[in-house]
Amino acid sequence: xxxxxxxxxxxxxxTTIAVNLAxxxxxxxNVKFFDCDVEAPNAYLFLKPQITHSxxxxxxxxxxxxxxxxxxxxxxxxxxxxxxxxxxERVLLYPELCHDCGGCKLFCPQxxxxxxxxxxxIIETGFAGNIAFFQGHLTPGEPFSPPVIRALKRMxxxxxxxxxxxxxxTSCPVVTTLEGSDFCLLVTEPTPYGLHDLSLAxxxxxxxxxxxxxxxxxxxxxxxxxxxxxxxxxxxxLMRLPYDKELAIKYAQGVSAVGVLPExxxxxxxxxxDINELAR
Amino acid sequence: xxxxxxxxxxxxxxxTSIVGSFxxxxxxxxxxxxDVDAADLSLITDARxxxxxxxxASQKARIDVAKCIQxxxxxxxxxxxxxxxxKVDHFLxxxxxxxxxxxxxxxxxxxxxxxxxxxxSDTPYGPLVHARLEPGxxxxxxxxxxxxxxxxxxxxxxxxxxxxxxxxxxxGCPVIASLTGATASLIVTxxxxxxxxDLKRVLSVCNHFKVPAFVCVNxxxxxxxNVRRITKFCQQEGVxxxxxxxxxxxxxxxxxxxxxxxxxxESAASQQITKLWGRLAERVTxx
Numbered sequence: 001x002x003x004x005x006x007x008x009x010x011x012x013x014x015t016t017i018a019v020n021l022a023x024x025x026x027x028x029x030n031v032k033f034f035d036c037d038v039e040a041p042n043a044y045l046f047l048k049p050q051i052t053h054s055x056x057x058x059x060x061x062x063x064x065x066x067x068x069x070x071x072x073x074x075x076x077x078x079x080x081x082x083x084x085x086x087x088x089e090r091v092l093l094y095p096e097l098c099h100d101c102g103g104c105k106l107f108c109p110q111x112x113x114x115x116x117x118x119x120x121x122i123i124e125t126g127f128a129g130n131i132a133f134f135q136g137h138l139t140p141g142e143p144f145s146p147p148v149i150r151a152l153k154r155m156x157x158x159x160x161x162x163x164x165x166x167x168x169x170t171s172c173p174v175v176t177t178l179e180g181s182d183f184c185l186l187v188t189e190p191t192p193y194g195l196h197d198l199s200l201a202x203x204x205x206x207x208x209x210x211x212x213x214x215x216x217x218x219x220x221x222x223x224x225x226x227x228x229x230x231x232x233x234x235x236x237x238l239m240r241l242p243y244d245k246e247l248a249i250k251y252a253q254g255v256s257a258v259g260v261l262p263e264x265x266x267x268x269x270x271x272x273x274d275i276n277e278l279a280r
Numbered sequence: 281x282x283x284x285x286x287x288x289x290x291x292x293x294x295x296t297s298i299v300g301s302f303x304x305x306x307x308x309x310x311x312x313x314x315d316v317d318a319a320d321l322s323l324i325t326d327a328r329x330x331x332x333x334x335x336x337a338s339q340k341a342r343i344d345v346a347k348c349i350q351x352x353x354x355x356x357x358x359x360x361x362x363x364x365x366x367k368v369d370h371f372l373x374x375x376x377x378x379x380x381x382x383x384x385x386x387x388x389x390x391x392x393x394x395x396x397x398x399x400x401s402d403t404p405y406g407p408l409v410h411a412r413l414e415p416g417x418x419x420x421x422x423x424x425x426x427x428x429x430x431x432x433x434x435x436x437x438x439x440x441x442x443x444x445x446x447x448x449x450x451x452g453c454p455v456i457a458s459l460t461g462a463t464a465s466l467i468v469t470x471x472x473x474x475x476x477x478d479l480k481r482v483l484s485v486c487n488h489f490k491v492p493a494f495v496c497v498n499x500x501x502x503x504x505x506n507v508r509r510i511t512k513f514c515q516q517e518g519v520x521x522x523x524x525x526x527x528x529x530x531x532x533x534x535x536x537x538x539x540x541x542x543x544x545x546e547s548a549a550s551q552q553i554t555k556l557w558g559r560l561a562e563r564v565t566x567x
């Protein structure tokens with residue numbers, strides 16, 4: 001079972017929910033946790049994994065053989081991403097814009113284009129108790145996180161309970177994370193921001209045809225419009241967590257609720273049972 | 281004309297709430313909501329949309345079934361696994377058009393995709409440029425650039441002093457597009473280990489793109505030990521902390537009423553945000 005945890009809005013509690021779910025389930029299940037928020041990964045602060053393996057993530061970009069190039073400009077014409085500019089006697093390459101589609105190399109009439117790999121991030125794997133842990137880091141300054149997320153997701157296998165902690169937003173990094181999920185938990189808060197961004201996230205999971213349920217965090221601070229929206233959409237609200245200053249302080253220190261409050265073990269265990277039921 | 285970009289690394293630290301208050305405090309500014317995936321600034325600035333423009337930045341491949349001979353050349357050439365059994369997956373297709381060029385039958389065309397919309401709105405505080413990226417679409421960086429360019433044009437045409445950018449979370453292309461060429465950035469953080477980890481990453485991006493950075497600490501009274509960590513880190517990096525804003529339920533009350541928190545003048549957060557704006561505006565005049 002592959003469960004992703006997303007939101008639309010940042011800071012609603014995705015990592016909190018994902019981490020607590022993993023911790024509640026690990027005693028009796030094989031759990032694999034993927035921190036797919038490769039721009040700003042935080043789950044390691046709570047799961048405190050021992051990292052056993054690390055490898056770079058690279059992407060290809062073209063190299064130009066100056067001895068063969070005739071500056072015909074065909075490569076720049078082909079490139080849909082404006083990563084190549086051909087001047088009178090120079091070819092300018094913008095590697096950060098290259099999507100590694102291979103088009104320039106394929107169509108260069110002089111076979112003057114080769115390929116080199118450049119590093120854009122790393123992925124790390126390890127263990128946290130009974131949880132197999134996977135995370136990625138996008139190198140600061142690099143624009144595109146999906147290749148790092150894809151490298152992580154190549155290690156997803158459906159022989160355990162897989163939890164994918166998604167990045168915020170609704171665009172390509174989130175799509176790359178959510179694809180292939182059996183269920184998506186959408187974490188929100190009962191405020192105009194929470195409602196607005198939840199509706200965008202719901203549009204996304206509907207487009208991706210993934211079943212979804214909602215967790216309302218800080219449920220006692222705000223208004224009732226998120227509840228009304230979920231009822232109207234037929235979206236199950238699977239958990240409501242009140243604002244708890246003591247838990248917020250623990251969070252600030254990198255301590256999870258399941259770690260300190262026994263009743264949360266049962267709450268998150270039950271959450272998984274409900275997900276399992278709905279995902280059938 | 282000075283561009284101030286408000287970012288955070290970590291989501292949910294309070295960027296939009298703070299920018300909403302800056303909107304009320306800054307007398308001569310255009311606002312740009314560059315969190316195009318989840319644009320919320322219009323919710324608290326009483327925005328009335330004046331113009332809407334379609335945003336078409338990507339193309340997707342389309343296979344004409346009538347011409348297709350199912351040779352599979354397109355599937356072999358596609359680096360993104362976006363073609364299977366002669367069908368294009370809309371989400372996996374990156375619009376590189378290699379398939380359309382290799383197809384021996386000319387059966388593949390590239391179609392413009394409407395990825396979202398750009399809005400120019402009036403607010404009681406000045407013009408607001410914002411956008412909606414269709415959920416699941418790409419090129420958020422390009423849409424951010426369009427939002428900024430539109431805001432810059434308005435600022436030039438109407439003589440505004442500031443462009444204040446509400447940035448997205450993370451460090452990827454929409455953040456980079458919000459940040460490059462800005463006069464300064466304000467990083468909104470909070471005293472949690474998660475936010476501190478992300479503060480370090482987003483500050484690297486500011487340094488990479490040579491944008492001077494300032495910091496403010498939101499919910500500063502949550503956990504003092506982490507405030508010390510942030511203070512020490514900023515000192516080591518030579519980054520000035522311009523504001524410490526306490527946790528204040530008035531922020532949520534104001535949000536639910538769709539108003540900037542500085543409307544609650546007695547609120548502790550409101551008072552600190554007002555001082556923050558004063559300091560930021562002063563620092564920026566020196567840049």
